[in-house]
Amino acid sequence: MKHSTILQTRRGHRGGPARRIGRTLALVLPVVLVLSGTLAVTRVNWTGSPSSSVLAASDVSTAEVPKAVAHAPEDVLRERLMGELQDRNPGVVLTHLQQAVNGHPSLARHCSSIARALGQAAVRMYGASRAQSFARPVCDTSFASGVLAAAR
Structure with missing residues (x-):
């Protein structure tokens, strides 16, 4: 071997x-x-729509790229209260704002801007003097400052 x-x-x-x-x-x-x-x-x-162009x-x-439609809680609250302002007086809407902030303390930092926007919208609906009559000490009187800003 x-x-x-x-x-x-x-x-x-x-x-x-x-x-x-x-x-x-x-x-x-x-x-x-x-x-x-x-x-x-x-x-x-991946969209499911028939398109001939492939990227x-x-x-x-x-x-x-389309943005995801995710609304922040403060934006949802703002839209809800603005819609409510069409049907109810600003005093009721401000009460609902205060209740929302009390129920969700994380909304407190947005309370002033929401109240200011409500004040400006109230001036467009009721006029400056009538809108001012609905002012309450909600969110450091931001509603009143919104009324004042819109009245100028």
Whole structure:
């Protein structure tokens, strides 16, 4: 029996070109798959609307991306009270503002701007002198300052 002079490892031959190619593919193939998958996902039309234009993620500017319509609690309260002002007098609306701030203390920092906006809207609806008659010490008399600002 003749012994080979080529050194052997535990699993067989030391490695030839096939083993080197295998190692290279083992390192490169996952990177290529991840990149191609990422590019494929950016080219999918996720909106559901049939559009012929397909944009890559890098082609979309931030101005073209539609903003999510998430309203802050103070904006929701402002809109609700402004709508309520159409049906009720400003005194009732100011009471509801005070109740909302008492119920949700995080709204307190927005109370002045909401009351000022209500005062300005009340001037447009009732005139300056009648709007002033509804003033209450809600939110540091911001309603009154809104009436004054709108009356000028």
